Amino acid sequence: MKNNLIALLFISLLCSCDKELDVKPDSQITATSFWTTQEDVTGARSGMYARFRSFTDFNLYYLGESRSEIMGTGILNADFRIPYFQNRLNKITAPGPDWGSIYTVIHDINLILKYAPGIAFTSESNKNNILAEAYTMRAFLYFVLVRTWGGTPLLLDPTESFDPATIYKPRASEDEMFKLITDDLAKALELFPVNTYPTKRGAWSKPAANALKGDVYLWIAKRRNGGESALNTALAALQEVQKTDVALLPNFADVFSYTNKGNKEIVFAVRYQDLEAVNNYSGDMYIRDSDLPPGVDAETLKKIGLGGGMNWWAPSETMRKQFTADDKRKDKSFVEIYGKNAQGNPTFYTSIMTKFSGFIDANGRRFLDDIIIYRYADILLMIAEAKNALGQDPSAEINLVRQRAYGDQFEKHKFVSTSKTANDDEILRERLFELAFEGKRWWDLVRFNKAFDLVPSLADRKGQTNLLLFPLSETVMSRNSKLIQNPGYE
Numbered sequence: 001m002k003n004n005l006i007a008l009l010f011i012s013l014l015c016s017c018d019k020e021l022d023v024k025p026d027s028q029i030t031a032t033s034f035w036t037t038q039e040d041v042t043g044a045r046s047g048m049y050a051r052f053r054s055f056t057d058f059n060l061y062y063l064g065e066s067r068s069e070i071m072g073t074g075i076l077n078a079d080f081r082i083p084y085f086q087n088r089l090n091k092i093t094a095p096g097p098d099w100g101s102i103y104t105v106i107h108d109i110n111l112i113l114k115y116a117p118g119i120a121f122t123s124e125s126n127k128n129n130i131l132a133e134a135y136t137m138r139a140f141l142y143f144v145l146v147r148t149w150g151g152t153p154l155l156l157d158p159t160e161s162f163d164p165a166t167i168y169k170p171r172a173s174e175d176e177m178f179k180l181i182t183d184d185l186a187k188a189l190e191l192f193p194v195n196t197y198p199t200k201r202g203a204w205s206k207p208a209a210n211a212l213k214g215d216v217y218l219w220i221a222k223r224r225n226g227g228e229s230a231l232n233t234a235l236a237a238l239q240e241v242q243k244t245d246v247a248l249l250p251n252f253a254d255v256f257s258y259t260n261k262g263n264k265e266i267v268f269a270v271r272y273q274d275l276e277a278v279n280n281y282s283g284d285m286y287i288r289d290s291d292l293p294p295g296v297d298a299e300t301l302k303k304i305g306l307g308g309g310m311n312w313w314a315p316s317e318t319m320r321k322q323f324t325a326d327d328k329r330k331d332k333s334f335v336e337i338y339g340k341n342a343q344g345n346p347t348f349y350t351s352i353m354t355k356f357s358g359f360i361d362a363n364g365r366r367f368l369d370d371i372i373i374y375r376y377a378d379i380l381l382m383i384a385e386a387k388n389a390l391g392q393d394p395s396a397e398i399n400l401v402r403q404r405a406y407g408d409q410f411e412k413h414k415f416v417s418t419s420k421t422a423n424d425d426e427i428l429r430e431r432l433f434e435l436a437f438e439g440k441r442w443w444d445l446v447r448f449n450k451a452f453d454l455v456p457s458l459a460d461r462k463g464q465t466n467l468l469l470f471p472l473s474e475t476v477m478s479r480n481s482k483l484i485q486n487p488g489y490e
Contacts, residue, residue, distance in 0.1 A: 035115040038122065045130050048108040048137060049203065049271075055105060056270045056371045057280040059097040061439045063148050063470070068441035069318045069455045070432075074311035075291060075350045081284075081313050087457040087467060091489045095473035099152060102141050109138045110158040125193035132191035136204040139184040140212055140373075146177040147219070147443055148470050150486060154180060170482040178220060185213050195244060200262035201269060202370070207244040208268035211374040214238035214382050221389065222447050228390065235386040238379055241267060246376045248404055253332040255377075258359040261370050267379065269370035274361075283309035283367035285353035285437070293339030293349045303335045303354065308365025315351045315436075318456055323433060326409040333436050355437045377401050377434050381427060388423045398427065401434055424448060464488065 034040055065071075066084035073082065083094035112134045121127040145152045153169040154176060192206035217234035220226035247264045249255050255265050262269070272280060286309035292301075315334040323330040333355050338346040356369040380401055384394035398415040406413045417423055428448045432441065445451040452462040461467060466488030477483050 035111075035119065038119060038127070041112065041116045041119055041121075041127070041130055044108060044112050044116075045133065048105060048112065048134065051101070051105045051108055052137065053270050053272070053277060053371075055101045057277070059101060060144070060371065061281045062097050063144060064439040064443050065437070065441045067455070068445055068451075070316060070436055070441050071285075071313045072316035072318075074285075074314035075287070076310055076312050078313045085313070085316070085457065087455065087461075089471055089489075091471040091474055091477070091485065095475075096470045098473045098476045099145060099149065100476075102145060103155065106138060106141055106155055107158055109134045109141075110156065113138075114158055128191040128193055132188040132206070132209070133204040135184040135188035135191065136209045136212060139181045139188065139209075139216070140204075142177055142181050142184075143212070143216055143219075146174055146181070147446070149472065150174055150469050151177055153480070153483075156180075168480045168482055171484060174224070178216075178224065181216055182213075182220075185209060185216065189213070195240075197245060197267075200271065201266045202262065202271035204268060207241045207246065208374060210237040210240045211267050211379055214241070214379070214386070215374075218382060218386060219447055221386075222449070231386050231389050235383065235390065238383045238386065241376075241379050242383075246379075248376055248380075248400060250404065252329050252404055255375065256332065256355050256369060258369055265376045266370075266372060267374035267376065269372045269375075272368040272370055274366065274368060277368060279309070279358075279367040280356075280369070280371060282353060282356035282358065282369060282437075284312045285309065285314065286357065286365070286367070287311040287337070287350065287352050292337070295340030295344075295346075296337060296349075297346075300335060300337060303331060304337075304352065305357075306360050306365050308358070308360075309367055311350055311352060315353055319432065319436065320351060322429070324413075326412075327405055327433060328407060329405050329433055333433075353437050372438055378431075378438075378440070381431050381434065385424070385427050388417075388420055388427060391420070393417045394423055394427065398430060401430060405433065 062084060066081065067087055067089075068085075071081075071085045072078075078085075080094065083089050084096070088094060089096055112130065116127060116131055116134075119127070142152075142154075151171040151173050154172040155169065157166065159167055188204075188209045189206060192209065195206045197205050197207060214234045214237040217226065217230045217237065221228075221230035221234060224230075245264065246267060249263060249265050254260055255263065261271070287304070287307050288310065289307035291311060292304075292307065320334060320336065323333070331354065333353070334351050335354050336351045337349045339349045341347045356367065358365055358367040358369055360366070380397040384397040387397070388394040395415050395417050399410075402413050402415060403410050415426060428444060428450060431444050435441070435444075442451070445454060446468050451468060452458045458467065466486065469486045471489035472483060472485055477485065
């Protein structure tokens with residue numbers, strides 16, 4: 001059985017993320033010879049990223065943003081997406097994604113961490129870099145798990161047999177989860193041989209690990225009573241990212257251009273390329289030409305360009321009405337579409353997300369933009385958040401983001417520090433404008449303790465804090481008798 005599992009793993013490794021992650025068939029790898037050469041390890045690394053990409057194409061967005069105030073129904077039947085933005089999840093018909101795809105990647109990681117240390121490399125720094133990437137990836141995935149479901153089973157070894165003691169574990173405590181996450185990050189940061197970015201920024205790096213560390217410790221400070229110690233740790237890690245080869249691009253739209261992937265604002269993004277991946281979640285937020293109503297004005301048609309995808313769900317009015325007309329991020333975030341009624345008057349029809357609008361070829365519009373995990377504007381706003389919580393002035397970082405957003409209208413929007421509470425409100429709002437549709441909003445709302453204040457579908461359920469977590473699906477529960485359901489979903 002062990003050999004069969006390894007053989008299946010090898011088959012899964014034949015797909016790759018980009019040229020940097022290609023598996024080169026330098027040796028004849030079989031179930032009995034796997035994990036003997038450095039090529040085996042680099043192949044496993046490619047498989048780790050390929051499976052991670054499969055998780056990010058839809059599920060990362062469902063977990064990290066779909067329950068926020070950003071999305072609503074489009075012109076088509078939003079179907080299974082409705083319970084997300086209505087916050088009507090349940091364990092049977094609408095549990096949300098299960099954690100299977102996450103643990104699949106964790107299994108890949110655990111194989112690397114088990115076998116790679118014992119394999120000779122021509123370059124020890126290359127081996128250390130792969131190990132560091134694996135530790136960082138595991139920290140990120142457990143961070144996703146604990147924010148989504150609370151404590152989940154801690155699997156630190158690969159599943160290479162059907163030993164029930166290995167496979168079926170109870171849920172760990174959140175304290176145990178965060179200890180593993182912070183320990184893994186500490187190991188990763190020790191192992192990364194250089195503080196630079198890989199080609200195209202499509203893999204974990206030391207700057208990306210520090211970005212994750214800042215994110216983790218902000219959560220520990222604000223959701224786990226970590227206090228000033230955690231805030232200082234977060235701030236220091238985020239400021240380390242600032243010292244690297246990273247910068248805000250002058251034009252907001254250029255950050256997301258398909259032809260400008262891996263630009264200097266990117267800290268880490270998941271690579272999506274033609275012939276390597278299928279359309280990701282952004283294709284569910286656009287619109288086909290055939291679905292456009294009569295009477296759409298020429299300016300709107302120009303913004304849309306060639307249609308594509310399906311308007312299953314759409315940017316909500318709650319989100320759209322907060323943008324001002326002079327915010328340069330507005331058109332590169334969403335477009336409102338108006339038709340004309342029988343009297344010839346403009347009538348709102350739907351909206352589409354334009355931030356990740358892909359590219360156009362002979363087959364139409366293709367939604368293969370990279371999924372950004374961290375970028376510099378996010379880092380700046382997390383620094384502002386940490387500074388504000390520590391009683392420091394967050395103005396510099398917020399205003400760097402706003403200067404790009406408003407250009408010659410910046411003085412009207414210049415941030416001036418007031419109280420901690422008011423500053424926090426402004427930082428959270430700025431994160432909405434800057435990071436909409438990047439899979440972060442729900443976790444931002446939870447971290448700032450604002451989900452029940454800002455999500456319309458939660459307004460009448462204040463105090464039901466169990467709703468901040470997802471239910472465990474009946475499928476997940478049926479696979480492991482040691483699991484206990486989250487409160488409120490029994």
